[in-house]
Amino acid sequence: MSLIVQKFGGTSVADAEKIRAAARKAIRAQRDGHRVVMVVSAMGKNTDTLLTLADQVSSDPPARELDMLLSTGEQVSVALVAMAIDDMGSRAVSLTGGQIGMKTDNSFSKARIQSISTERIERLLDEGNIVVAAGFQGIDDDMNITTLGRGGSDTTAVALAAVLGADACEINTDVDGVYTTDPRLLPEARRVDVISYDEMLELASLGAGVMHSRSIEFAKKFGVPIHVRSSFSDTDGTMIVAESESDSSAVSGAAMTADEARVTVLDVPDVPGKSLQIFSAIADKKIAVDMVVQNVGQDGKADVSFTVPRTELMGTLRAVESVLHHVGATGVTHDDQVSKISVVGNGMVTQTSVASRMFRALADAKVNIQMITTSEIKISALVPRSQAATALRAVHEAFELHRRPSDAKSWSKIKADREVDADVEQVIARLRNDALEALTLTDISMADGQASVTMFGVPDEPGIAANMFETIGNAGIVVDMIVQGFDGEDGSTSVSFTVEESDLEKGLQVAKEICDRHGMRDVRGTKGIAKVMVSGIGLRSHTQVGTVLFRQLADAGINVQMISTSELQVTAVIDSDRAAEAIENLRQAFAVYTGQDDA
Structure with a gap:
């Protein structure tokens, strides 16, 4: 039965x-x-x-x-x-x-x-x-x-x-299912029949109120199909399973996290161990950090910016100020009048120009972007809270999320076709013996042969990001990781992106053209870098994950040049000649942290 x-x-x-x-x-x-x-x-x-x-x-x-x-x-x-x-x-x-x-x-x-x-x-x-x-x-x-x-x-x-x-x-x-965005904010939001665990996990962490991220972590970890439906009708609702609604659409949903706060630690010495000191202090208070941006430094200093829920701002500031002297930073600033706008979709992995399309939509709506972070399936932009609703509508329209994709999978077909891959008895036995909410790592890996381009003194004005990445895209340069953080001078920002090392010269040439066009201060390119990536389930809710990563790199004297975070992956950019050593150290450390023989 x-x-x-x-x-x-x-x-x-x-x-x-x-x-x-x-x-x-x-x-x-x-x-x-x-x-x-x-x-x-x-x-x-x-x-x-x-x-x-x-x-x-x-x-x-x-x-x-x-x-x-x-x-x-x-x-x-x-x-x-x-x-x-x-x-x-x-x-x-x-x-x-x-x-x-x-x-x-x-x-x-x-x-x-x-x-x-x-x-x-x-x-x-x-x-x-x-x-x-x-x-x-x-x-x-x-x-x-x-x-x-x-x-x-x-x-x-x-x-x-x-x-x-x-x-x-x-x-x-x-509500009668999961929507492309909150229908209370946008009446044109569309109910989706199917959404993947990964997409739902990102949307849940971004404030989509239908499901909480910890429950999606459980479902993904143990392959539990979730059926979200209305208590008051027999509408089919939405199935949350391993696959996405559409194989052709780059974006499946958009979200607004209204009550965010930005914290920037100023003039952090650009040497190993400083990120560890900052984020260890925050993790000890069990505060989940998001949108971490440690950009490429200048003159031996770098600003580190990140966001936290607005309700956690005071606790975060106390934690940071307690280690400020030990870190050697000159100060900390914050802004509690910001919101985060994000687009999520498994299709981003195979489609280019998603970021520039999002930035163009925000530019056309005259919305200013203060910070940017990207992952494989998510792009987030920090915007003034007063412009958040406008920004959400702009990106929802830009990706035509109100339209059902032509190849959309139906709820009934997913339900009929779903098969349980794992042996149920083995899964149940493992569940009863393991700590159910323990961190589960799926991979510790690196991407070598990378380079980065950084533009300093980027004007803090609407439309700059759109122009930058449209120009880069038109030049045929494929961009991977993008981070935008505060530059600490005149309210300007700095923007970094990673490319294949073979594209560095072309990327620098295009970046210099952009720099001249917008009166930016400087452009710098760095080759011989690698991305070290820790992937898994529970990365953000287990606030010590970043501490473990930064401690291993710091203890080995490996400097972190850039950081990017998501629900599914934490990425650190480091020198490529230290990448293999970093991977081995991280595998050993996380094996101990998770209690597993093999990370």
């Missing part, structure tokens, strides 16, 4: 009527021949209400007690859902996180799942019950109640689907 995990978010169980509707969905699935596990969030705004109460009695509530308080929201929901199922003539048992065997570490409010003991759930299912499990919570080794943080119920649902070997994990929510 097949097994389905159904997750119902807070809006789906916000009142008695919606609780009964959720109960009917579960009963219908059971009567269709499925065994059913429900994962339920707290009702509506219940968690916010509890947080308000906590604030009223304590200015700084202990994290343990806050988890104890917040966990009660889900306990109310699961009991009411089980009562509703019983009232409709079916059998149900509600369970807390501890009762379903959800063991976590003791990081209160941000706990990670270590293991799930499924014996009780399986026994209750065998007895004909619908199991109603509390999302968002677990227990640590000392039996303390812990919570998983934002999106915790999604993570609970996907984790249960993984360890139970479920045929599907249904995420029932207040």
Whole structure:
């Protein structure tokens, strides 16, 4: 008999009527021949209400007690859902996180799942019950109640689907699937039938509210198909699986992360170990850093810029200031009035000119770009918050995301064709023995024979980036990694990009033409560099990954010239004659960090 995990978010169980509707969905699935596990969030705004109460009695509530308080929201929901199922003539048992065997570490409010003991759930299912499990919570080794943080119920649902070997994990929510962007911001946004784990992971980290990134990490890691659908209709929704909706489209979605903050550490000595000192201090506070830009330095100094969630700005500044003297930097600046606009798509790997197309769209909309980072399947630009909505609409229109691709895969075909590649029993055995949310590395590799071109004194004006990369593209130069960061002089920026070493002379020639055209200060080319790449699942949520990478390079005396980050990969540009040594050191270090024999 097949097994389905159904997750119902807070809006789906916000009142008695919606609780009964959720109960009917579960009963219908059971009567269709499925065994059913429900994962339920707290009702509506219940968690916010509890947080308000906590604030009223304590200015700084202990994290343990806050988890104890917040966990009660889900306990109310699961009991009411089980009562509703019983009232409709079916059998149900509600369970807390501890009762379903959800063991976590003791990081209160941000706990990670270590293991799930499924014996009780399986026994209750065998007895004909619908199991109603509390999302968002677990227990640590000392039996303390812990919570998983934002999106915790999604993570609970996907984790249960993984360890139970479920045929599907249904995420029932207040929207009817995943859209090309947030339909509340752009009414023309289109629902997609299919989206890949990698694309959804990037979009989730960028603020797409349908799914949380940790749950997608689980799904990708263990091959769990996720079906996102409406709690209030029978619309097919969206399947999140290994493949993309379209093989021809470069971009599958766009996202706006509205509340970002930029931090720039000024005049960092351009020697090994300085990035390690900065990012170790931030990682110790479990703050996830994004859009890291360490550009090519001048006069032995480089500025290091990065973004963090606006809510984490004060903690980040305290962490950076605590090591500023040891780093030898001259100061730190910040801006909390910025937003991040990103486009995501697996098709970027095989298609050129995606970046210039995005930059042209922003230029035509008169949106100024302050920072740029790229990865294999994502391009992000930092823009003024006041221009964020305009920027999102511009890139959505530029890539015609409102139109369904001619080769789009259908939901029904994906569902019919999907096959489980791994042996289910082996996967389940591994899941029960491993720490479920441990970092999983897929590759540590290098790309040799690289060169970089850097333009200094780039005017901080709309349209510059578009003109630069259209000119570069028209010259037939294929650009890989792009970073734009603050230059520290007159508000200008510096822009670096990597090319094949054979294209360096042509790249420098074109860059000098651009420099003369826009009155830039200088152009520099560097050959004999390599990209060292650490790829895996959980890179951003495991905030120590960057620390491990930078420590190994620093201990070996290897200087980092450029940095680029994404959900799936951290890339450092270094001297090519040290690349093989760096790769070997990183493999050994990450083997120890992940507890694996082979990184």
